[in-house]
Amino acid sequence: MNEPAAIRSILPPEVVAVDTFHDAHDGMLFAAEEKAVSRSVDKRRNEFTTARICARRAMKLLGVPEQPILRGDQGEPKWPAGLVGSITHCAGYRGAVLAPRGDIVTLGIDAEPDDALTNGVLEAISLPEERLALQKLTRKHPGVAWDRLLFSAKEAVYKAWFPLTKRWLDFEDAMVTIxxxxGRFTAALKVKGPYVSGAQLTGFSGRWIATNGLLLAAIVVPAQSR
Structure with a gap:
């Protein structure tokens, strides 16, 4: 796990990133984490373990003692007090990002393989306007799996949304423009957003990158006082 963080280039300096293209098979879990994956298949256990090792290394970079990262009711990571963070994993990649809560309100990251979605998925996760935009992107900028990037951006949106609201956000509840x-994208919320720093949130802005056969998307919402 000594590679430079692939997602680093699309994050601001106050966000710490640790990621890897290899699983840490010798990684140690805290007892409570071990219990959480005691019945998981090896693939799920490897994802869970390596992502948490990344997160604890990020804690160390921030000067925070290593702590267990358990799962909430919706499977979301529960971060130590004073931190905001996000975890992602896909085939061949695991990563975690962390930041002090005083600097960042919320963040969300997602990694996906740079391959087209399987049949039927795009229709399930997109709006008609988004599908039209994807057709234009594919014609003008071939070489990127734009449908998969749309999916990744929406996953990042959800991960940034949920810590603020503790509510589900459907794919059609945010319209993404790439x-x-x-290397940027915006997400306009089609449902009522939460209040953040005294103002109602109407959408998110994020960044994306295609690298090493991966699509990476990140959303970072800074604290208003910065």
Whole structure:
């Protein structure tokens, strides 16, 4: 786990990132974490273990004592007091990002393989306007699995949304627009958003990158006082 963080380039400096392209088979879990995956298959256990090792290394970089990272009622990671974070994993990649709560309100990351979605998935996760935009992206900028990137961006949106609301957000509840030239995307909420720093949240902005056969998306919402 000595590679430079692949997701680092799309994050601000106050967010710490640790990721890897290899599972840490010798990783140790806290007892409560071990209990959480005691009945999991090896694939799920490897994802869980390596992602948490990444997260604890990120804690160390922030000067925070290593602590267990358990799962909430919806499977979300429960971060220690004073921290916000996000975890992602897909085939061949695991990563975690952390930041002090005083600097960042919420964040969300997602990693996906740079391959087209399987048949039927795009229709289930997208709006008609998004599918039209994807057709144009594919014609003008071939070489990126834009449908998979849309999925990744929406996953990042959900991961940033949930800690603020503790509510589910359906795929059709946010319309994502991808900027292919600047590696950015926006997500306009189609449902009522939470109040953040005294203002109602109407959407998110994020960044994306295609690298090493992966698509990585990240959303970071800074504290208003910064």
């Amino acid at each position: 900027d292919p030239d600047n």
